[in-house]
Structures are given as C-alpha cells and as structure tokens.
Amino acid sequence: MRRHGGATSAPDYFEPVVGWRCWTVVRNGPRFRLRSIAFTDVWPVDEAFVARCYESVRRFPLRRSGWQRQHLPAVLECDCGIHAARDLEAAAAYLDLYDDISQRSVCHRAFGRVALWGTVVEGELGWRASHAYPRRILLPQNGTKGGSTLPEIANGLSAYGVPVEVLDAEDTASLRAGWSGSCSEKTAISLARGSAAL
Amino acid sequence: MDIKPRRAYTIDPLEDPLRESQPSSDDEPVADTPDPPAELEEAPLR
Numbered sequence: 001m002r003r004h005g006g007a008t009s010a011p012d013y014f015e016p017v018v019g020w021r022c023w024t025v026v027r028n029g030p031r032f033r034l035r036s037i038a039f040t041d042v043w044p045v046d047e048a049f050v051a052r053c054y055e056s057v058r059r060f061p062l063r064r065s066g067w068q069r070q071h072l073p074a075v076l077e078c079d080c081g082i083h084a085a086r087d088l089e090a091a092a093a094y095l096d097l098y099d100d101i102s103q104r105s106v107c108h109r110a111f112g113r114v115a116l117w118g119t120v121v122e123g124e125l126g127w128r129a130s131h132a133y134p135r136r137i138l139l140p141q142n143g144t145k146g147g148s149t150l151p152e153i154a155n156g157l158s159a160y161g162v163p164v165e166v167l168d169a170e171d172t173a174s175l176r177a178g179w180s181g182s183c184s185e186k187t188a189i190s191l192a193r194g195s196a197a198l
Numbered sequence: 199m200d201i202k203p204r205r206a207y208t209i210d211p212l213e214d215p216l217r218e219s220q221p222s223s224d225d226e227p228v229a230d231t232p233d234p235p236a237e238l239e240e241a242p243l244r
Contacts, residue, residue, distance in 0.1 A: 011210035046216065076206050083199050094199070115216075117209040123201030129209075133216045161217070 016115035018135055019084025019126050020091035025108040025139075025153055027146065032156025034110060034134060037097055045159045048131040050118075053080035074121045074128040081121060081128030084114050090125055092175050095140065107148040110157070111175065112137045137164045141172040 023034040034043040043049040051073040074081025085091040095109050118130030154164045213219045
C-alpha cells in the first residue's frame with residue numbers, strides 16, 4: 001500500500017530513481033543546508049524533501065477556482081515536482097542559474113546525485129517527483145560567497161549523512177565545460193567513480 | 199527544466215530512501231571452498 005501521496009493503490013516500483021541535480025547552499029549561522037535554485041525551499045536533514053506545487057498558486061493566486069486546481073506533485077499535466085536530470089551535463093547547466101541575483105544567505109552551489117520517489121513523472125531528459133533526498137553532494141572549487149570556506153561548507157553539508165566531496169580544479173572546470181554538452185570523459189569517469197554505487 | 203515527460207508512476211521504496219542501501223550479508227559472495235590438498239584426497243583410508 002502506498003505511503004506517499006495519500007493514495008492507497010499499490011506502487012509500481014520499490015527502488016528510488018537516482019538522477020543529477022544542482023542546489024544552492026545556504027548558510028544560517030553555523031548550519032549549511034541545500035536549497036532549491038528556483039525556489040526558497042530548504043532541503044531538510046534526515047527527512048525527505050516533499051514537493052509542493054507552486055504552479056497552480058502562481059497561475060491562480062487570487063481565484064478560488066485556482067486553489068481548487070492545486071494538486072499533489074508530480075503530475076504529467078504540470079511542471080511541478082523535484083527535478084533531476086538523467087545526464088550530468090543537463091544538470092550542470094544549472095550551476096550558475098540565477099547566480100547574478102543577490103541572495104544574502106547563499107554561499108555556494110552544489111551538484112550531485114539525488115534519490116527520487118513517491119509520485120514520479122519520467123521524461124526523456126529526467127524525472128520530476130514528489131519526494132527526494134540527496135545521495136551524493138559534490139562541491140565545485142570556486143564560487144563560494146559570504147566568507148564561507150569549502151571545508152566549512154563540506155563539513156556543514158555532512159549533516160545530510162551522505163558523501164560530500166569537494167571537486168578538484170580540473171573536475172570543476174570540466175563540469176562547467178559540460179554546460180555546452182562537452183563534459184570531458186575524465187570528469188564523467190571521476191563523477192561516476194564517486195557515485196558508482198548510486 | 200523540461201524533462202519531456204512521457205509517463206507517470208509511483209515508487210514506494212522498501213528500504214529507507216534516505217540512506218543508500220548497503221549490500222546485506224546475504225548478498226556477499228561466498229568464497230569458494232578450496233580444493234583439499236591432493237595428498238589428502240589420495241590418502242588411504244585407515
């Protein structure tokens with residue numbers, strides 16, 4: 001019997017899907033947490049991050065009929081849900097998205113693997129899901145803000161209880177080069193090596 | 199990100215999805231039992 005999404009039908013699968021994605025890293029005092037890039041949702045530690053649909057709120061903020069259209073993510077007919085890409089190149093394209101917008105609490109970007117489950121929409125390029133938790137966190141070499149150091153950030157993100165790795169300069173450069181779809185074989189191997197069991 | 203959706207389904211993990219599953223002892227390969235030394239095989243019964 002399903003435990004996610006409120007329905008009672010039998011699930012289709014029993015293993016989470018695992019994809020690539022980016023996060024922003026935010027600092028709140030001594031604590032570092034992952035946060036969605038496009039939204040202000042902070043991913044909790046030791047519990048699943050559960051998606052909400054903002055799309056129906058954005059489209060119909062003041063109309064009662066709009067609230068009636070809210071739904072539990074993820075559904076085929078909407079863009080809601082926690083996103084992950086099949087390929088690291090597709091996810092790496094988000095490493096600098098909105099980076100030009102000043103956000104005081106943001107101190108870095110993270111990249112990595114994420115497990116998805118619950119209600120899942122599968123696509124050609126990736127997945128959207130109702131529930132997620134990071135599986136592996138990779139930190140690029142450069143781009144820290146607000147005086148935070150990479151060791152501090154890595155140590156803080158270890159609260160998630162999953163491997164946290166600081167990429168070396170070469171892997172960072174290769175990852176960023178992957179934006180154009182030309183991620184080096186070396187980076188792919190390196191990243192895959194670190195996530196071989198994912 | 200447009201994932202180019204194709205289908206929807208449900209996943210209800212059997213194991214804790216917050217932790218990567220580790221292979222259980224049942225999954226570990228069992229070492230082959232070494233062949234007995236030849237002299238034991240050929241030792242006469244007493």
